Amino acid sequence: xxxxxxxxxxxxxxxxxxxxxxxxxxxxxxxxxxxxxxxxxxxxxxxxxxxxxxxxxxxxxxxxxxxxxxxxxxxxxxxxxxxxxxxxxxxxxxxxxxxxxxxxxxxxxxxxxxxxxxxxxxxxxxxxxxxxxxxxxxxxxxxxxxxxxxxxxxxxxxxxxxxxxxxxxxxxxxxxxxxxxxxxxxxxxxxxxxxxxxxxxxxxxxxxxxxxxxxxxxxxxxxxxxxxxxxxxxxxxxxxxxxxxxxxxxxxxxxxxxxxxxxxxxxxxxxxxxxxxxxxxxxxxxxxxxxxxxxxxxxxxxxxxxxxxxxxxxxxxxxxxxxxxxxxxxxxxxxxxxxxxxxxxxxxxxxxxxxxxxxxxxxxxxxxxxxxxxxxxxxxxxxxxxxxxxxxxxxxxxxxxxxxxxxxxxxxxxxxxxxxxxxxxxxxxxxxxxxxxxxxxxxxxxxxxxxxxxxx
Numbered sequence: 001x002x003x004x005x006x007x008x009x010x011x012x013x014x015x016x017x018x019x020x021x022x023x024x025x026x027x028x029x030x031x032x033x034x035x036x037x038x039x040x041x042x043x044x045x046x047x048x049x050x051x052x053x054x055x056x057x058x059x060x061x062x063x064x065x066x067x068x069x070x071x072x073x074x075x076x077x078x079x080x081x082x083x084x085x086x087x088x089x090x091x092x093x094x095x096x097x098x099x100x101x102x103x104x105x106x107x108x109x110x111x112x113x114x115x116x117x118x119x120x121x122x123x124x125x126x127x128x129x130x131x132x133x134x135x136x137x138x139x140x141x142x143x144x145x146x147x148x149x150x151x152x153x154x155x156x157x158x159x160x161x162x163x164x165x166x167x168x169x170x171x172x173x174x175x176x177x178x179x180x181x182x183x184x185x186x187x188x189x190x191x192x193x194x195x196x197x198x199x200x201x202x203x204x205x206x207x208x209x210x211x212x213x214x215x216x217x218x219x220x221x222x223x224x225x226x227x228x229x230x231x232x233x234x235x236x237x238x239x240x241x242x243x244x245x246x247x248x249x250x251x252x253x254x255x256x257x258x259x260x261x262x263x264x265x266x267x268x269x270x271x272x273x274x275x276x277x278x279x280x281x282x283x284x285x286x287x288x289x290x291x292x293x294x295x296x297x298x299x300x301x302x303x304x305x306x307x308x309x310x311x312x313x314x315x316x317x318x319x320x321x322x323x324x325x326x327x328x329x330x331x332x333x334x335x336x337x338x339x340x341x342x343x344x345x346x347x348x349x350x351x352x353x354x355x356x357x358x359x360x361x362x363x364x365x366x367x368x369x370x371x372x373x374x375x376x377x378x379x380x381x382x383x384x385x386x387x388x389x390x391x392x393x394x395x396x397x398x399x400x401x402x403x404x405x406x407x408x409x410x411x412x413x414x415x416x417x418x419x420x421x422x423x424x425x426x427x428x429x430x431x432x433x434x435x436x437x438x439x440x441x442x443x444x445x446x447x448x449x450x451x452x453x454x455x456x
Contacts (some may be wrong), residue, residue, distance in 0.1 A: 007031040008123040011050075013043040013057040013069060014085065019108070022139075023056060023085075027119065028111055040064025047072050052080055053126045054119060056106075059086040059097065067097060072099050079129050081122040085110070117209070124207035146187040149332045152322035158314055159188070166192035169310045171264070173249075174287040176316030179364030181244060182287040185314060190243040195283055198242025201235050206251030211258060220272035236269050240280045249286040249309070250295045254302070261305045286307060319361040319368065326357050329365060333372035334384065345376050347383040355386055361395055416451040428455065 010032045020036050027034045035050065037043050040061045047055075047069070054232040055073055059066035066084055073080045084097050084105040098105065103122045106115060108157035152157060166174065166189045174182045183202060190200045204217060220235030235244060246252075252260065260325045263269055264284060268277040288295075317323065330348055337344040348356075352375075359366050371393070375384035419437070426433040434444040450454075 006035075006314075007125070007356075008053040008119075009033045009051065010035070010045060010119070011043065011052040011057075011065070012036045013055065013060060013061070013356060014038065014213055015040075015061045018024060019085075024116070026115060029117060030119070032119070032123075033135045040069065043069055044072055046428060047076060051077065054103075054122045055080060056085060056119070057082065059105075067100070070097055070100060070102055079126055083118055083122060095175070098148060107438045120206055121212060124204065125252060128203065146184060146191050147332075148181070148184060148188055149328055150322070150325050151328055152325050153315070155322060155325070157186075158316070159216045161312070162189050162314065163192055165189070165312045165418045167194055169194065170311035171282055171284045171294070172286070172312045172314065172317065173283065173306075173310045174314045175292065176289065177288045177318050177364055179366030180315060180318060181315040181365050182289075184430050185316065186243070186285040186287065188243040189285060190283075193243070193283070195242050199239050200245065201239045202245040202247060203235055204247045206248040207258075210256055212250070214259070217256075218259070218269050218272060221274045225273070231271065234269065234271070236263060236280055236282055237278060237281050241282075243283045243285060246286045249290065250288045250290045250301050250333065254300075257302045257305050261302065261308060264308045266303075295391060319364045326368065329368055330356060330372055333369050334376060337373045337376040341351055341376055343376060343379075344382050344386065347377055348372075348375075349383055349385045352384055352389055353385040355393060375413075380422055381414055416453070419447060419451065423453070430455070 001006045007030065010027050010412070012020060012034060013036075014021050014023065015038050017038060024034050024036050035052070037046060041064050043055075043057065046052075055068045055069060057066040066086075070082045070084075072166060080381060081103040082097075085108065086105055087108045103125065103163055104118045106118060107379055116165065124266075148155070148159060150159070162185065172186075172189060174185050176182055184203070185202055203213075205213060208216060215232075217234045217236050219232045219237055246260075248260060263280070263282075267281065268279050272300070282340050292306060292310075293300060296303050296306055314422045316373040328351065334345060334348060351427060353440050356368070356371070363370075371389060372384070374390065379385070379388050380413060419433075422433045422436050423430070430444055430448075437444065440445075447453075
């Protein structure tokens with residue numbers, strides 16, 4: 001589900017013009033939508049009229065200070081995260097602000113890398129909260145069941161396997177390229193398990209540094225660190241009785257992998273700063289878009305953790321490997337977004353569908369969903385036409401290189417495919433094809449003979 005269609009929206013509040021401009025420049029370069037103000041009262045007005053994912057605010061300002069802005073955010077938006085900017089003299093106040101719900105604080109003079117990192121972590125936390133809220137709406141929309149739309153034999157066999165293993169409570173690893181639907185499969189497993197009445201929680205292991213991920217997963221006791229004014233449940237404890245989805249598991253640090261392995265083996269956790277183990281009953285579903293065998297050989301991923309998680313492995317094919325699903329998925333997303341946007345859009349034109357089927361979809365199902373959502377949003381009729389598709393899809397030809405049957409293709413095999421494609425684009429004219437390839441006609445003839453390519 002496409003929860004945040006942009007990298008994130010930011011409000012920056014600082015009464016020092018130079019500092020404000022500097023932060024604005026940094027954040028815009030990161031791709032965020034940025035609004036700035038030097039006025040605390042104006043910031044409060046902006047919070048009333050606009051939605052922001054993250055607010056970066058100076059702590060010490062005239063009339064309205066950072067604490068008042070934090071209190072306003074907590075009152076009107078449970079999703080917005082607030083980052084305090086503070087000088088050394090107000091560091092203690094910044095720590096106090098965290099007790100009242102601030103995400104983090106940044107001390108002046110700040111390092112650019114630190115600002116980027118803290119904002120990215122805050123944005124990821126907002127995305128997780130929005131995804132979990134959207135999940136409830138999605139489940140309501142589909143009458144309590146996650147819906148996987150397919151007519152591909154491989155996916156259908158995977159669904160049958162998923163239905164068989166879901167009630168067994170075994171741990172599962174799901175692999176596949178980004179955007180293929182790994183989290184959707186994890187939700188499907190949860191919904192068909194004995195844990196369906198428990199929580200399904202998801203976390204991206206690559207989105208947090210080790211310290212923050214440890215706190216997110218294991219929680220902490222009161223007084224565990226400066227600013228820990230109360231105890232906090234981690235996701236593992238919160239998911240007890242349900243399912244925890246660990247996305248991009250190979251990005252987890254070695255020391256975190258050891259901690260997770262202990263949880264799986266002992267079925268208990270320790271809070272940060274805690275001494276009493278807490279029993280947990282969690283099913284773990286892990287996912288990665290990387291080759292886990294390669295990650296184990298390089299030492300990035302522990303073999304013992306892999307065997308604990310990999311009781312069952314589901315490998316989802318890319319969308320380019322299941323072209324027959326594109327029409328069905330397109331119409332499924334059409335119906336979904338027409339309903340959400342309250343628009344009478346019911347058709348996809350033949351020309352538009354042909355373009356979709358001919359596209360390679362490097363972003364997989366997630367990219368297709370975004371394209372259909374865009375089409376529904378901009379059409380003024382009941383049909384998505386080719387003109388409603390992105391310009392690059394209509395005007396450019398893409399070629400995506402992927403593994404084939406689990407192996408990386410050798411250069412010669414790729415070269416043969418490329419020559420065939422250029423010849424096709426050149427209508428079989430070998431002189432034109434040779435010019436396009438940047439070689440002479442004799443060299444092309446030799447390659448045609450080498451690869452046994454018949455003239456077109």
